Amino acid sequence: MLDFVQQLVSGIALGCVYGLIALGFVLVYKATEVVNFAQGDLMMLGGFFAFTFIGMLGLNYWLGFAGAVIAMAAFGMLAERVVVRPILGYPQFSIIMATIGLGYFLRSVVGMIWGTDDFKIETPFSQGVLRIGSLVLAYDKLSVIAATVILCALLYLFFNRTTLGTAMRASSENMLAAYYMGIPVKRVVSIVWAISAAVATAAGVLLAPITFIHSNVGLVLGLKAFPAAVLGGFGSIPGAVVGGVLIGVIESMAGFYLPQGWKDVAPYIVLLVVLLLKPEGLFGVHMRKKV
């Protein structure tokens, strides 16, 4: 029983990691219907910025964190301006390919600048564990869970309660109609990319003690976070986190109870089954156009 609870908790912690990255996917998708395959790589780049500020320049952890978030928000805007804006509105597939290209570029440029070793950031959560009875929880994992819950709640409120959030949803529904309603669509898209890059950076920095930072971390985790976003229904913010937690729990349970090899495949099998039964994901909204 204790094993089960321990696996469950570590699965939830792992799942929150995926959920945090999946949030970035969902944000951009919700506002522009663009699927950003470079999301994981933005996270990786954010981690490297934070490493540069904290590890190399010796800044205070929180100061470095904030610096990295701001720098990455600016980078997100730049990436949107250069890569995405010219093709916004063209078939989804071209945008997917463009972001895959962006991901390739970021990975190899980061590899050239910082090298291909593993890096570590010293954080206030790096050491120490919380003991509840005989259950052991590391602070670094708890920090990820807490951050995921907070960010998810903030973003959910932002999208559903603020004017800017409503404008974002409107511009994804129909860009031209949004223009007519006086929404500055270009600025809205730019802002959402900044937010999603910032969320990705937060994920990257919080993950640093757990997974370390290396130039491929974004690809590896992005490929897990992506099913998480799909599982939750791509346009749903709570869905992303629930999907992430599901994937994380499935992965850690499969790793513990099933023979070797199932751990990596189990999330994808579950994903395929869910997609068969509910093609729009668990929290997706099914909409039909009247012809």
Add this chain to the structure above:
Amino acid sequence: MRFLFKTDYEDDIRLFPHSGYVVSYGILLALLVIAPFVLSSYLVSQLVFVCIYATVGVGLLILTGFTGQASLGHAAFLAIGAYTAAYLQQYNVPFPVYFLAGGLLTGVVGALVGFPALRLTGIYLVIATISFAFIVEEVLARWESVTHGNEGMRVKTLSLLGQAVPQNGPTFYYLCLAVLILTIVGTLNLLRSPTGRAFVAIRDSETAARSMGINVSLYKVKSFAISAAITGFAGVLFAHKLSFISPEMFTLQLSIEFIIVILIGGTFSLHGAVLGAIFLVMIDPFLTYLKDDMPGIIAGVAAAFGASKAAASNIESNVAAFASANGLKGAIYGVIIVLFVLFEPLGLYGRWLKIKLFFQLFPLYKRATFKRQKIYVKSERNR
């Protein structure tokens, strides 16, 4: 400029609309046939890869380009073809039999993937095909009694009609070329048949296709099966060319390469698959050239512009260091993909058509002919 007067349907669907096509494709074929006698063995070997990639590209074009169903899982189909070949070869099955078996089995698997994919569109389909590819990769790594797991499988030299066909010899090149040409001709015939027209109708509008009486599900599954089968055939050749296969060769990276092939070549015509394959395969020799010769050339140019000898050699070593940097290939890939999506959405074949039209219409060519219309984002969630 030549005007083609079409008086009946047969004229419209002709494979060679006029004699110019016969001449130019005849010359191309002749050049390809004499290639192994003229080119170095390295380049011939690259040409074999061009043929294999182009075959996969044609398969992917049927699915993605003509039926409009994106797939990032074609490496898995290639793997199934390759492993079928390697497995059957152990039992001394002759090449023609396992070649067909590889294609057929992959086609059946493709149809099986096609059924669940029926309800999925857009991004959900992409992730479903990625998941499928991951599962296949893991199965190949774990099903050790058949696939030997991560140790991989050795593929013996191909033997055809009692003759050994080494994978570096000209005969193997001719075999790959023949498979490519047969695939292209077969696909062209498919595309001018009712089936091909149904594919295109589904791509352009599923609702419209359905209301014209096309059984959308049936044709989507067909498209998956045909596309997978062609990729399976290419997989058999791929296994022979590499003479060793293991699960980590068939990763998402390879699937992305196949998509790059058709994206760079152009997704609206079969020419695109071939041009894209040439581009993708020839990037390696080009990068090697860049590494070896570029520093000297740039230093030479700098010297010609009046740089001192020390500065020139300094430039040379800097450029050499840059050119041999580890991740350069990935960065170049990334930049190429982004540039093509942004500036050449019709791909290399689109560029060729533009150049051709420029000369045909000589003083009257207008750039706006190929200009993309401004489109605004409209939710794809409402369908």
